[in-house]
Each structure stands twice: as C-alpha cells, then as structure tokens.
Amino acid sequence: MPRRTPAEEQAASSPVRRDSPSTFPPLSDILVFQKDEVLARVAKVRGWLVEVSSRDIELEFQTSVRFPEDDHLVFGMDALNGETQYAEINIDNFYRSSSGKVRVVGHSAGVVQDILNQPLHAPYLCPKTHTFRFAHPESLLRQLCGLGIVEEAFLDRVEVCPNCSGLPTFRPGCQHCGSPRTTLDRLIHHFACGYVGFVSEFEDAGRIICPKCRTKDLVVGADFEYIDGAHRCFDCAQHFEKPERIGHCLGCDFRFPAQQADLHDLMGFRPKRLDILAFSPAS
C-alpha cells in the first residue's frame, strides 16, 4: 500500500471531503497532450493533486482511463481569483491505488509548461524577414488560447508593409515617385519693383541684385523678403506643395505612401500558470 502523505492523512480524517484524497482543491480541467501534438480535453474525469515535491507531482483520478507513459498531461485548478490556472507534467508512470483510483506520477515538463513558465509571449521582430514572429509556433499559442490556457493581450498597433507585413521605415519624400531627394525652392520678393524669382536669379558674386530692375546690394527685410516656393523632386522633377510620409519596407524593399501601410495589432499571449510548487510542503 502506498504511504499516505500528510495531505492524505488530513483528507482521510476530514468529514467534509471523504471522497477526496487531497486537501488541495480538485482539478477543474484535464487535457492530454498526445503524440500528434494535439491537446485534447479529457471529458468528465474527477481528479486531485495529491502530492507535490521538488521532483514529482502525483495526481489521482476517479477513472479507468489509461494515461500512456511519456505522454503529457495538462491540468487546471481554480485559483482564488476564479481563474483556472494550468500546469503540465510528463507522465513517468501510473498505477491503480488501493481504493481503485488511478494514480499518475510525473514531473513538471513539456512544451506547454515551457510556455506557461514565461509571463508573456510577445512577438519579436525577425531579423531576416523584418516581420513579427513568436518564439513558439503561433498555431500552438492560438490552440492554447482556444483551450483557455493562455489569454490574448493587446500590446500595440503598428504600421506594416502592405505587401509583406514587414516593418517599414518612414521619411518625408516626393509624393510622385517616393524619392527623399527633394528641395524647397526659396524665392525672393523685391519690394520696390515687385519682382519674385528664385534666389539663384538674384545671387551674383556674393551680392543680391534684382534681375528685373538691376538694383544692387539689396538688404533683407528693408528691400526684399524670402518666400517659400514649391517643393521640387530631384529625381522626377515634379513640383508639389508638401513632402509626404513615404514608407520603405525593410523586408521586401517596397516603397509606398504611408497612408497605404497596413495597421497591424500586435497581440501577445499571457499564460495562466499554476504555481505548482506552492503545494509542495517544502515551500
């Protein structure tokens, strides 16, 4: 007969929970991680956490289901805040207890536990494609999300390339060809004769001379003023009123007006982790 833990002793002597081998709350959710890497819910199985040590985790189930060795089991328990929190064990062995229930012994391990052990799974920028990726397969994170083991969390909203969802850089540029090689043409207005022309027309060996009325040594403020002209593109020679924000994708080199960028919500996944060691007598 397996030795009784202090929790079992306490449960055995308790009049209120005679059917429970444990002083811990019952398991509220049980899933098996099968060989084909699919997590499936085990229907209507009552189970309890009976013992936790730094090495082993022992569970008991009121069931005849056989849990194959080396498979993984994910179980949930309801926390005080009402949230179901999860832990994963790698099944080392199982046996039938003297009371006819199935005991499963395992240790904390597995890909789900790896995911549970991180407080947040946020997308990172892949240095090769310049797109946002997750360290774990997103399909698995989404599957865990569907099962309630992790929850989705909104992190940020970013502008990405409309072609490949890569991260762009932005610069002011020509609205016709996207080139950043633009200039603002400055004009001079000569008050006395009313002539307006490019600065280059007035410059003459370091002196400012009106090309129309030939007045020399004009003084800014007193004789003339500078006026902003149009922006001009060195590459396509088009004139325009204002440069536009131009995106350039770091992933696929696509250049596009910024308003054509796709808005992408950066979502993270927050695991609902069960602190299993809190049930260990050593803690």
Ligand SMILES: [Zn+2]
């Ligand atoms: Zn241009």
Ligand SMILES: [Zn+2]
């Ligand atoms: Zn003039």
Ligand SMILES: [Zn+2]
């Ligand atoms: Zn792109």
